[in-house]
Amino acid sequence: MSMEPIKQISVIGAGQMGRQIAMLCALGGYETTLYDLDKDQLVQAEQALVSLMKQWVQKGKIDEEGTGQAFSRLTFTTEFERAAKNPDLVIEAVVEKLSVKKELFQALEESVPAHTIFATNSSTIVNSLLAPVTSRPDKFVNMHFFFPPVVMNCVEVVMSEKTSGETAQAAIEVCKQINRRPFLLRKEISGFVANRILGAIHKEALHLYEEGIADFQDIDQICRTALGHPIGPFELLDLSGNDVIYYVMQQRYEETGDPNDQPNASIIEKVQQGKLGRKTGSGWYEYGEKQRKTETAGVEKG
CATH class of the missing domain: 1.10.1040.10 (N-(1-d-carboxylethyl)-l-norvaline Dehydrogenase; domain 2)
Structure with missing residues (x-):
């Protein structure tokens, strides 16, 4: 089975994890949308990322042109429809509550294209607990980033029994593209390894x-x-x-x-x-x- 190449990524949740994951995706060359219900949270996220990138420029980690290009690929929005319009990959980074995550993925299932891959950043909730509210358990995976994502060079990519090899490989390739080191877990267990x-x-x-x-x-x-x-x-x-x-x-x-x-x-x-x-x-x-x-x-x- 061939999968659509990942070009557009939507990150759901603009807290400290989500905003930094979105920044990594934009730095990695992906057209990235960062969504949150709370406008103030989005404003804080943008301010924090601008400040962070200024620090990186001062430290010589990136030049101003590079940060400008990254921000040109990064969209901040409170419009759910915009975040769900056409992503190839959705990375969820909302509160660590099963009921909240289920409600979110149910809404996403009704809005995103059929080819979209779903990933949860959850550090505890395995994707097989979330996949049943969708029709795509084969396109569901955990991508567990570590805090702070812009510093920690590790992502646990976790498969359920129904996650396809193509989905896992697509998640791994995204990790490599955004300069994070992926580790594949072929079986689910709450809390994963770290x-x-x-x-x-x-x-x-x-x-x-x-x-x-x-x-x-x-x-x-x-x-x-x-x-x-x-x-x-x-x-x-x-x-x-x-x-x-x-x-x-x-x-x-x-x-x-x-x-x-x-x-x-x-x-x-x-x-x-x-x-x-x-x-x-x-x-x-x-x-x-x-x-x-x-x-x-x-x-x-x-």
């Missing part, structure tokens, strides 16, 4: 903190000093977003029914307090305005 390992670290770190074994700052420092981790588990929780971690844990619990998979009490508390991490200026740590606006602070390598 996040299952990270999840175990987070669970143990939260347990040690909640049991009063050590302060979270010391746990971070031990991981940095003894294990050589570039960032401690609580710093990473703040970077990813405590709400994102909550939704991931809750989704895992709903799938397994195992009480051990429920969100930790301290994570629930942070979410209830609105202390979501860097994006809100407060989480496990307190962040100033400059740190909040620098999405890649503390992680960027070189």
